[in-house]
Amino acid sequence: MATENPHSQQNSNPQISLYYQTRAAHHAVVTSDWLAQAQAAVGRHPEDAVSDNSSAGGEESGNGFSVIDEFNNWRKQPDLAEAVAAIRALASVIRSSQATTMMELEIELKKASDSLKSWDTTSISLTAGCDLFMRYVTRTSALEYEDFNSAKSRLLERAERFGEISYKARKIIAMLSQEFIFDGCTILVHGFSRVVLEVLRTAAQNKKLFRVLCTEGRPDRTGLRLSNELAKLDVPVKLLIDSAVAYSMDEVDMVFVGADGVVESGGIINMMGTYQIALVAKSMNKPVYVAAESYKFARLYPLDQKDMVPALRPIDFGVPIPSKVEVETSARDYTPPQYLTFLFTDLGVLSPSVVSDELIQLYL
Amino acid sequence: MPDYRGLVDEFVAKLNKRKVEGSQATARLTAELLRSVVSLQKLPCKNQASVLIESVRSVGVQLIAANPIELAVGNIVRRVLHIIREEDVSILTSNTGDLNLSTESGDEEIEQDNNPSSFAASIADIYRSSLCAPSLHALLEDAPSTKAPCRIYTSGVDSEEKDDKHSLSRKLKHFVIEAIKTLIGDIDSCHDQIAQEAVEHIHQNEVILTFGRSRTVLKFLRAAKEIKGSFKVFIAEGAPRCQGHVLAKELAGQGLKSTVIGDAAVFAIIARVNLVIVGVHAVMANGGVIAPIGMHMVALAAHKHAIPFVVVAGIHKLCPLYPHNQEVSLNEMRSPSELLEFGKFSNFMDYSTGVGAPPLHVANPTFDYVPPELVSLLITDVYCKEEEILKLENRLWTSNVVKKLVCLTENAYSIHV
Numbered sequence: 001m002a003t004e005n006p007h008s009q010q011n012s013n014p015q016i017s018l019y020y021q022t023r024a025a026h027h028a029v030v031t032s033d034w035l036a037q038a039q040a041a042v043g044r045h046p047e048d049a050v051s052d053n054s055s056a057g058g059e060e061s062g063n064g065f066s067v068i069d070e071f072n073n074w075r076k077q078p079d080l081a082e083a084v085a086a087i088r089a090l091a092s093v094i095r096s097s098q099a100t101t102m103m104e105l106e107i108e109l110k111k112a113s114d115s116l117k118s119w120d121t122t123s124i125s126l127t128a129g130c131d132l133f134m135r136y137v138t139r140t141s142a143l144e145y146e147d148f149n150s151a152k153s154r155l156l157e158r159a160e161r162f163g164e165i166s167y168k169a170r171k172i173i174a175m176l177s178q179e180f181i182f183d184g185c186t187i188l189v190h191g192f193s194r195v196v197l198e199v200l201r202t203a204a205q206n207k208k209l210f211r212v213l214c215t216e217g218r219p220d221r222t223g224l225r226l227s228n229e230l231a232k233l234d235v236p237v238k239l240l241i242d243s244a245v246a247y248s249m250d251e252v253d254m255v256f257v258g259a260d261g262v263v264e265s266g267g268i269i270n271m272m273g274t275y276q277i278a279l280v281a282k283s284m285n286k287p288v289y290v291a292a293e294s295y296k297f298a299r300l301y302p303l304d305q306k307d308m309v310p311a312l313r314p315i316d317f318g319v320p321i322p323s324k325v326e327v328e329t330s331a332r333d334y335t336p337p338q339y340l341t342f343l344f345t346d347l348g349v350l351s352p353s354v355v356s357d358e359l360i361q362l363y364l
Numbered sequence: 365m366p367d368y369r370g371l372v373d374e375f376v377a378k379l380n381k382r383k384v385e386g387s388q389a390t391a392r393l394t395a396e397l398l399r400s401v402v403s404l405q406k407l408p409c410k411n412q413a414s415v416l417i418e419s420v421r422s423v424g425v426q427l428i429a430a431n432p433i434e435l436a437v438g439n440i441v442r443r444v445l446h447i448i449r450e451e452d453v454s455i456l457t458s459n460t461g462d463l464n465l466s467t468e469s470g471d472e473e474i475e476q477d478n479n480p481s482s483f484a485a486s487i488a489d490i491y492r493s494s495l496c497a498p499s500l501h502a503l504l505e506d507a508p509s510t511k512a513p514c515r516i517y518t519s520g521v522d523s524e525e526k527d528d529k530h531s532l533s534r535k536l537k538h539f540v541i542e543a544i545k546t547l548i549g550d551i552d553s554c555h556d557q558i559a560q561e562a563v564e565h566i567h568q569n570e571v572i573l574t575f576g577r578s579r580t581v582l583k584f585l586r587a588a589k590e591i592k593g594s595f596k597v598f599i600a601e602g603a604p605r606c607q608g609h610v611l612a613k614e615l616a617g618q619g620l621k622s623t624v625i626g627d628a629a630v631f632a633i634i635a636r637v638n639l640v641i642v643g644v645h646a647v648m649a650n651g652g653v654i655a656p657i658g659m660h661m662v663a664l665a666a667h668k669h670a671i672p673f674v675v676v677a678g679i680h681k682l683c684p685l686y687p688h689n690q691e692v693s694l695n696e697m698r699s700p701s702e703l704l705e706f707g708k709f710s711n712f713m714d715y716s717t718g719v720g721a722p723p724l725h726v727a728n729p730t731f732d733y734v735p736p737e738l739v740s741l742l743i744t745d746v747y748c749k750e751e752e753i754l755k756l757e758n759r760l761w762t763s764n765v766v767k768k769l770v771c772l773t774e775n776a777y778s779i780h781v
Contacts (some may be wrong), residue, residue: 182688342650349686351650 017311017331019082019123019260067093067112068119079194083129083295084166086116090133091159094152102148109137122311124261124269128298133159135363162295169293169346170195174202177291177344185253186211188245188281191271192222193258195291197229199344200256204233211236213252215273218242219315222271242273246280255281259292262345263300264359266337266352268292269308272330278339287341294345297359302334368404371397372423379430379437387436387645388579391551391680394427394440399544402444402537412536413452420444433696433731435646435654435683442684443547451539550745554678555580557745559587565674565743570595570638573630573666576602576656577611578643580676585641589620596621598637602656603627604702604728627658634665640673644734647675647682647744651736654687657729663738672740679744687733700726 070092074085093112099105113130120126137155173195181187181203189196189212203210212230214237217223223239230237240248255277259268268274268290281288302308313331321327337352344350347358375397377383384390398420405419424441431437558580566572566588572595574581585597597620601608608624615622625633640662644655653659653675666673700706703726706713712724 179686180688349649 017122017313018120019126019311067116071116071119079167081125081129081166081194081293081295082123083125083132083293084162086113086126086129087133087159087162089116090130091156094155094159100148102151105148105152106138109134121309124298124300125296128261129295131299132295132297133162165346166293166295169295170198172346173291173293173344174198176349177289178203178206178208180254180289180342181208181210182253183209186213186251188213188215188248188252188255188277189226190215190223190255190257190274190277191217192226193291195293195344196256196258197226199291200230200235201233204235211238213238213240213248215240215242215245215277217271217273219313245273245277249280249284249286252281252286255286255288257288257290259290259296259343260332261298261300262290262292262296262343262355263298263302263334264356265301266340266343266354266356267302268335268340268343269298269300269302269332270335272333275305275333275335275339278335282339288339290340290343292343292345294347297355297362299359299363305334308332308334368397368401368423371400372426376426376430379427379434382431384434386579387434387681388551388554388678390431390434391436391440391678392548394437395444395544395548395551397427398423398441398444399541399548402448402540402544407537413448416448416536416540417445420448435685436680438685439680439683440547443680444544447543447547448540451536451543455536455539551678551680554680554745555583558676558678558743559583561743562588563591565639565641566592566595568592568594571598571636572596573598573600573634573637573640573662574611575600575608575627575630575640575642575659575662576605577607578676580643580678581641582611582614584676585615585620586618589618594621596623598623598625598633600625600627600630600658600662602658605656607656627661630662631665634669634671637666637669637671640666640671642673642675644675644677644681645731647677647742648687649684650686651739651742652687653677653734653739654731655734657732660732660734660738663734667738673738674741674743675739676743682744696730698728698730700728703728 067089071085071089074080074088075082077085090109090112093109094105097105097108099108113134117127117130136158177199181199187200187210189200200212212227212235214223214227214230216239217226218241227237227239257268257270257274257277259270261269263269270290278288300308311331312329315327315329317327337356340352342349342351343355345355350358375393378393379390384393401420401423402416405416407415420441424438424445427437427441562584566585572585574585574597588595597615599608599612599615599622601624603626612622612624642655642659642662644653644659646654648654663673700713709724713722713726715722
């Protein structure tokens with residue numbers, strides 16, 4: 001199924017959010033040929049791809065070079081977050097750029113980042129990653145007094161480091177969350193999040209005794225995949241259908257979710273169903289913990305559920321649906337900050353209001 | 365064997381027997397003890413900071429184990445550890461200039477490195493960044509170094525001459541001791557700093573409710589009285605220790621209109637109250653507080669009637685631990701004699717009569733945990749000094765301060781001593 005993932009410039013199927021296509025490719029049940037594909041993608045050396053592209057592009061200041069292709073190359077790695085892929089893609093824009101002044105480079109980057117952002121408006125971390133990088137390029141005092149070439153190499157170096165940070169971030173988050181997982185606790189998990197998996201894996205490695213309840217995660221059944229992974233770690237796991245959350249909440253000690261994006265209010269945007277789980281947890285006085293890397297902090301301030309770019313995703317009901325019946329295909333919802341207890345980020349354990357403080361300070 | 369052993373043992377014994385009471389006194393004594401530990405510790409030529417850190421840490425572990433519920437001890441130990449690291453970094457940076465000079469004179473060891481001064485500077489930068497709170501901004505401006513900050517400390521200046529080393533060791537010690545002195549001064553003056561805030565919170569003819577006795581609250585109310593004149597104070601006695609009686613006496617002595625009520629009367633009286641001000645034992649990382657027993661009830665009453673529940677606490681009470689941490693969930697059980705006179709009930713509490721455990725038990729816990737939702741404001745002393753009086757919503761406030769505190773402590777990610 002992953003092989004059908006379109007890598008063309010245009011989103012071939014506007015009915016399905018590109019973001020979720022990537023997720024499906026990364027997180028769906030692993031088939032052997034998909035694995036081979038992913039291996040090939042990882043094995044390919046990034047430098048080659050860049051030089052191929054730029055040589056094909058000719059002299060016209062990297063016009064032939066497509067940032068989106070580059071991004072798609074990076075995106076194929078299942079362990080690489082989208083934001084990091086975006087930053088690496090932007091870095092290769094710098095590398096292949098023939099600009100001679102900072103201003104030129106900035107404009108070029110702006111164009112590239114805009115095209116990346118508009119290519120997939122549904123991916124929040126992609127947008128957030130582009131914004132973060134652009135902010136670094138345009139607003140950093142560190143670059144002001146250097147000559148152009150050293151500034152350029154500095155930018156490249158920074159982009160490289162970002163990749164490492166993203167990998168380290170998960171480890172840090174897993175470490176921070178350990179003291180919150182106590183022996184004998186029951187954790188409810190919704191959706192498949194690499195960070196949450198890392199958290200649970202670390203806890204299992206630390207010989208903690210805990211039980212996990214996984215929601216099914218309709219329609220793409222991400223919960224099945226997570227329960228699969230947890231079973232491999234010998235963690236006791238129980239699957240729930242999505243509607244059994246309130247029923248099981250009394251045996252739950254804490255709710256752990258990942259996030260597609262963390263927004264300025266301190267709330268999160270995550271897979272459909274997170275909001276209702278948070279509501280149930282709040283009404284039963286259970287803590288809701290969010291694990292999210294700091295590059296998912298986005299400059300968005302959704303006022304309600306509909307105040308977002310909708311990310312759509314097909315839903316298979318198993319039976320044909322009459323054409324007169326409308327289907328809600330939105331893939332995610334917004335959970336306001338008052339329903340969250342803590343966010344575990346690589347910046348520390350933050351309460352939602354600190355997150356908004358952090359974001360406001362950064363873009364002030 | 366270091367000479368400070370005796371001092372440490374003495375203080376540990378005091379903590380064990382609960383001879384030291386009150387977070388402020390404990391914090392002060394801890395800081396003083398650590399000051400003598402620092403001054404008595406013999407320092408080798410290399411790695412002074414790490415030796416110092418190691419000795420302070422081992423003393424700290426003992427102190428914390430002696431009385432785990434007195435969180436101020438741990439807080440002060442973390443502060444001192446931070447002070448040592450900070451001073452070490454600042455010495456390292458100031459040495460950068462010296463290094464630069466010595467390259468010109470052609471020192472071999474240093475010339476191995478292409479650019480020693482910038483190397484030292486970058487190390488200093490790394491340390492500095494590891495000392496301050498991680499933030500998105502820092503992530504962008506100064507991404508965490510790829511090379512893990514290996515523990516070099518002042519050993520970076522190995523090539524200095526002998527007497528230089530000597531002065532250096534004295535320098536580090538001297539700076540650290542100076543900084544601890546400032547810390548002790550801060551602890552001493554925290555009540556007055558907090559009292560400065562009083563004017564902003566208490567107004568003419570208001571009715572204030574407080575619970576038990578806290579020196580911080582006493583100073584706070586006294587300061588308010590000097591400026592605002594007339595307001596009324598209700599004092600819940602805070603059974604079983606009834607420290608509220610003492611506070612009532614002190615306040616009445618100052619000419620403040622005070623009324624003593626029983627703890628059970630809090631709900632009955634709360635509708636007449638404009639503001640609840642209390643002192644607490646410790647403030648946790650999530651903004652919840654550990655307070656004398658009975659406080660949760662007061663907080664609930666205030667919450668129910670939408671009356672601001674204000675907590676005053678010196679910065680030494682802010683603790684980077686979460687209330688589910690093992691050390692914190694421990695409550696202290698005090699002697700039952702505070703509740704019951706033994707003579708009257710001895711028949712039911714005697715193990716020698718009857719079989720098995722006696723039928724009558726007395727539980728006398730010392731602390732309550734008040735969750736952060738019930739705390740409307742936290743006033744502490746740290747920002748007044750920076751002339752930056754932050755009075756934001758409690759959650760943001762505390763977690764910001766705690767974020768700062770956490771970084772004041774260890775490197776940002778391990779908050780345990």
